[in-house]
Amino acid sequence: MIDFTFTEEQDLFRKAAREFAETKIAPHVQDMEETGRSWDPVIKELGEAEMMAITIPEEYGGLGLGYTVRMIALEEIARVSVATAMMMQVGGLGIDTIILFGTDEQKEKYLPGLATGERFATVAVTEPSGGSDPKGCSTSYKKQNGHYVLNGRKCFITNSHIADTQVVLANNEDDREAYSTFILEKDMEGFEATHEEHKVGMRGCNTGEIEMKDRKVPAENLLGPEGKGMRVSMTAISESGRAGMIGCALGLHNACLEASVKFANERILYGRPISKLQAQQFKIADIKIDLEAGRLLGYRASALHDKGERAGNEYAVAKYFTTEAAQRAAKMAADIHGGYGCMEEYPVTRYVRDSFVLGPSAGTSDIMKVIVSRWALS
Ligand SMILES: Cc1cc2nc3c(=O)[nH]c(=O)nc-3n(C[C@H](O)[C@H](O)[C@H](O)COP(=O)(O)OP(=O)(O)OC[C@H]3O[C@@H](n4cnc5c(N)ncnc54)[C@H](O)[C@@H]3O)c2cc1C
Known part of the structure; x- marks a missing residue:
């Protein structure tokens, strides 16, 4: 049976992650943009909010909640700050490599500290x-x-x-x-x-x-x-690493949608909001369609992964789609903003710049196509 609904626990985590992003991270975004530096307590705050503990088994001080919950958390954090989500996602990749391949002694030594933010990977x-x-x-x-x-x-x-x-x-x-x-x-x-x-x-x-x-x-x-180090690193990157980048892309994509809807409803031309112009409605529809498709692909892959199945191919499809779609969404969101889409006080300019950085990490779009074509041809 196919069930497209999130569990109550997943919905609750989304709510908590959104609140964390909006209250703790949002106030620092402008400063991060201007200085290029992360805000000092970011690791401590991610740890306290249990964002780093999501995939860590309970016996090592984690929440044992799996990859879907982490994708949800990354989506919510990236909606506010892709930069912060990226730090969290690579920190999580280090954690998952230790969960997957570490000895009991290594897990005992590193995971509890990584769960609380006392350590960062x-x-x-x-x-x-x-x-x-x-x-x-x-x-x-x-x-x-x-x-x-x-x-x-x-x-x-x-x-x-x-x-x-x-x-x-x-x-x-x-x-x-x-x-x-x-x-x-x-x-x-x-x-x-x-x-x-x-x-x-x-x-x-x-x-x-x-x-x-x-x-x-x-x-x-x-x-x-x-x-066997190549297998160790590539197994973790092809699943946990790509899952993380999908979460980052979905969050940025959602931010583009929200900014587009807000601007289109507020900008008055010809005596009415530009959201009444069909050409602008169609751009918003394109952004929304891609976001819906990206979520289905991303969360399908994470659901398979959470069931203990290999999901590398599904993640490659979703990583390609969501990172490319987020770039399209950022460009369309900037277009909807007209000249304001070139002015730095509008977050949409940040979304355009951030969207370019999504592609290479955890494998470029070309590499995703190499994987997907191998899958299709096998
Ligand atoms: C913001 C950011 C964060 C990153 N974080 C990390 C990190 O934490 N840890 C880490 O180890 N790495 C990290 N990376 C590195 C990332 O994994 C690499 O950038 C990525 O794998 C591509 O490698 P490259 O940049 O050397 O490009 P190259 O491998 O040199 O690729 C150059 C071009 O050739 C294309 N190409 C390569 N092979 C093929 C092929 N077989 N068929 C067709 N085209 C091909 C590529 O798509 C690309 O267009 C990060 C990168 C970025 C941008």
Whole structure:
């Protein structure tokens, strides 16, 4: 049986996430835009509101609520601030990689702190050699005197300068066919967060580079089996990572719809609101149709995932659709605003800039098509 309704618990969480976003995050959005910096207590606030605890099992201090609830929470937070949702989504990806592949000891050590915001995570896979080709990764590891030593540089890393718990993919120095994933901590010797990016959008979401120089990692911080790191990182990104980006895209899309409806009802031309003009009504209809379709695709994938089924292909379809649709929605919302759509005091200009940044993270639209075509042709 197909049930398209959210549960009461999911509806309640949406309400709580919306209230959190509107009361705690909204007052800081303008400052984040102007300074490009996240507001200091963001991690603490996300932790206190239990936003980081959603997928963490109860035995490790989490809520054990699953991916649909997290997509709902991200949608509500992105509706107010995609930058904040992006930080939360990559933090959540680090958490999910540990849930999926961590040992009991690793879960006990890291998850309770990650649930409360005492710790905050990132996932570092991409390197200057190209994010679409993770096998080109040149960050290396070797085993030495009972620990691992990592060397290399990761770029475009969300939470690069604020995360204290990093899930990092590296290549075996002695066997270039083998990759492993490690849990690193900021204060382990040999770590530096270096260049910080200035992005066109999602300003206030920290993105930058991290460098590892002879970075010593205890043997027990290997995450998943040695030599299987590509599977560890890609499994998490293809499901949790893409689920997160879908939530971010849906929230931005909804913000575009709301801003368009508000402006179209308020802007008077020819003696009546422009919402009475059919050309503007049709733009609003297009935005709404894409949002409805994106939600069906996104929440179908998360529902499968919550049932314990593999949902990588469904997530790829939804990630492609929702991130592309959010870009279309932002462009149409700006068009509806006429000249005001070019003026920074209107949030729609931020939506246009933010929509450009949605695409690459967790795999570009081209890569989603590679996955979907493989699925269709199999
Ligand atoms: C805001 C932001 C946050 C990010 N956060 C993180 C993070 O936290 N951790 C992390 O590890 N990475 C992160 N990334 C990196 C992201 O995963 C990469 O940008 C993405 O994988 C693309 O890699 P690239 O930028 O090197 O582009 P490239 O891989 O160099 O791609 C260049 C172009 O080639 C196309 N292309 C590549 N392969 C194919 C193919 N097989 N067929 C057709 N076309 C192809 C791409 O679609 C693109 O148009 C982030 C990126 C952004 C923008």
